[in-house]
Amino acid sequence: MRGAQGDLLRLVAAGHAESRAELARLSGLAASSVSLRVEELIDSGLLVEEGAGTSRGGRRPRRLRLSPSAGLLAVADLGAHHARLGLLDLSGTPLVVEERPCEIAEGPEATIDWMAAAFEDLLAAHGPPGVPLRGVGTGIPGPVDPATGRVVAPSRMPGWNNFPVAERLGAHFDLPVLVENDANLMAAGEARSWPKCQTLMVLKAGSGIGCGLIVNGALHRGRGAAGDISHVRVRSDSSVTCSCGHDDCLEAYASGAALMSVLNEQGIEVRRPADVVALVEDGVPEATALVRNAGRLIGEVLTVLVNFINPDAIVVGGSLSSAEPLIASIRAAVYERCLPLATRDLEISATRSGPDAALLGAGSLLLDAVLA
Template structure:
């Protein structure tokens, strides 16, 4: 029950009194007092303010002690890594970014990340002991209970690699590993939306396409951790996907597909803007397409609109099936302005049933490119609390 009380205090928008906690949990005021005093003793919560009296003593109101420790949150992409230290309110205190190549394999990549973490701690004079948990989001399927990647096609050499054990060599704290889109969904739900929406689908559109699902306020991972893998929905095209199948959404509408199409259209002289970049640099990037959208290059605009339309068709099927309150669009391509979002919305509303879209909202991510780091921290703190028990007073934080 102590852990439950902590979760309620942690997720509340405003500080809560003992009476409010008793009402929320359905237990007596005296029982709540025992749990609150224990949390105060462990310094997990603090008196935030004194409330207004209703006739007796003014009630104390309690909030999470966000400075009880730090969380190391890592977001690993195919070509980059973002690393952050957050407090227990998931506020980012320190942040660093570096280029990496995920195909270099886990030993080399994780060793490089560890070097970056050490450098961050040294530069900011942070003691390793203050880190109470590590959360990592990776761009591939994960067995969450084991903390290992499972057959991640774009991560050669990572299959079943013991990521937790790697970090246990350097830090005396728990480590949790999840798919990167799941951590983004958690961050958006908890900190971007402040738990105001119970059913949402977070769609990430970057080099690939994936989604995280919040159902009835809880992240849904599926039986083996692969829930939300919408990038391999068949949209009926002849394009061969890296997975070996034809017609996958990701192969036609993901960031890599957009760049590939951009190169083809540049070489066929349908965009002087893209052709000029291709001739000068020898390649195009997704950021070049984004800049083209901002400069109203007609080919770049068309590429992004086509991607949004295809993604919207798949989201429409999901909306008809799952009936979410909200669809959140995140990832690099989502930052290309309203053209992309408008194409998704139009496609969803055209193809979804009226009842499913009656109250549906489709919005860009509130947290943007920080969703994964914030969500990784939230996931880690959540797991630390969930795995604590009332029988061990110091298990929540070592």
Template sequence: MSDPANLREQALSLLASGKATSRADLVEILQVAPSTVSTVVRRLLEDGAILEEGVGQSTGGRRPKILRLIDAGGVYAVAELGASHARVGLCSPSGRLLAVEETAIDIGAGPAKIFDEVSEAFDRIRTAKAPGQSLLAVGMALPGPVDFPHGRLIGPARMPGWSGYDAQTDLRDRFDVSVIVDNDAKAAAVGEYTVRRDPGDMVYVKAGTGIGGCLVSGGQVYRGGRGLSGDVTHVRVADSGERECSCGSRGCLETVASGAALVRQLAERGLSVASTRDVIAATENADPAVVTLVRQAGRLLGVALSGLVNFLNPDSVVIGGSLSSLDVYVAAAKGMLYERCLPSLTQSLSIEASLAGPDAALIGLGHLVRAHTA
């Protein structure tokens, strides 16, 4: 039997994204009985979360009543932290992204300083884009393993001073509202799933300074026993050169396929690069040495993902994060997946770059906040 809370969130997400506008749409997409959808819709109407607004076109029977989410007053503040920057935004209660800005940070400065900076950014963007709107909840995505839904960091390799930190309680004390803290790749996977039409079972990979991953199956994030699933960055890969990883091991995917790895490799060759953005710029300028290394990094990502595809048989693989903007990186990963995976598994497999782009985690946080703080 379907979980009512899960069906409620799926229905809200479908209505928010426009993929469904009626009970009939929900029945078709969710693949549940009409009576089950009627129960979910009735409760959403009673809760004031949606309203019926006019009728749609008939497909042979009675014209369907149009369902629409109600945007109550107030906003969600959402932020995704990276190694050197943060994306900060505002979402409506329906999950619609209202405004986004980016600000420079240094994740190594520690949680207290970073949260001070993010708090200032929240205040700035609310004053500019939503004056007078009350803050309803806060969502935060962090570039490390998060014990969800408790919001505590567990052994993040690239975040000195963060291990064991109770980020959720800190943010709740600061803002005095409900707070959700999640891993950045998982939040981005939720956002990506939301903007796509029926992606089926989806493996999402966030390839930026580091590499994170997530499986979305049946519309739900697979989190694992402690909520720490998706740590593809420390999968051992061949041709890694046995470089030492930030986790203390050797030969991890992070050491050869991440933005940090490319920065290191290019600097070793005497090129002036200091960040993943520099790598992207040099690739877009068609620097031959850079393009060659980026292509090899994409191939090694494909090697790591091929094992997941053979094991999980997903309907789609989506590559997000900043490196997904580079066609050569995505194409190399895609080519290696076709080369390494069983033909029966790639025959109908969709392998694409992200549609949600850099806002994927913010969109995902909007939906996670609504689901877990309602």
């Protein structure tokens, strides 16, 4: 999708514009040029006109949408023991989302080939006939070098270090390929649910702790590790050595994995972060106290970042995010210690995009590549 037409498609697909007039306002092009381009896009089957929008005091706009047959995106979100997989249309709307078991410990080759097969599977079962696949993407639970699409020094992905994931995935599909850290994808997905927020911190609290950062509406990648907060030193009485070799990392105290190991030591059996949430909801005091403490520690770390970045909102996602005490204690810590100017109008709340945030984010980022 070349140049100006691509820009217009992007605006429609991202949900920023719904009519020719809105496109003209947002793209900076003249209304007449927009009409011409839109005409062409409709003729080529990428856009469709669909009913009328609501009037703003004059003639009602003719609503534009991406054609459902314009294309599909296949996206995945890899976890340690399972993967979420989905098909999206070019506007980022999911056609189908599934969760399947999958062990990343089996190594990158096996995992990626399995993913490619699963994509084919989904396409055969749920892909409307004649609609072409336009891009594939996946989230990875570790740092990804944005330039090369390689995994870099992941802490809990044996055998994946420096593996060219994007290349391997691209070998199955001759299409744009996106490989990105899972917390970053989650942030990109969440960003679409917070259209008024230009700067966003998105915390992923699951077995690990990750964070994605949106600055000026765009994902901030840094060198591929941006958003890392797991290895911040926390104030603590005891001393625990983290897998990274340093003492008292946040991850060693506040991650889902850390909470689970404490609970298991106390004789309370838990297998997944969701079990911890269930215990909290059942009012088990040991679990609640642990989660509160984790929230406080995370909140204290966020304090530094909130003062520095001044985000418009902090969004908490991941499997632990449904534990209300977690968010409450994060909120308390941040509001207590941050500068008033930084917390004024700062919103801290749970995910709006839900468990598919990372898949939606993959769609959003892939779109840029597809319409480049």
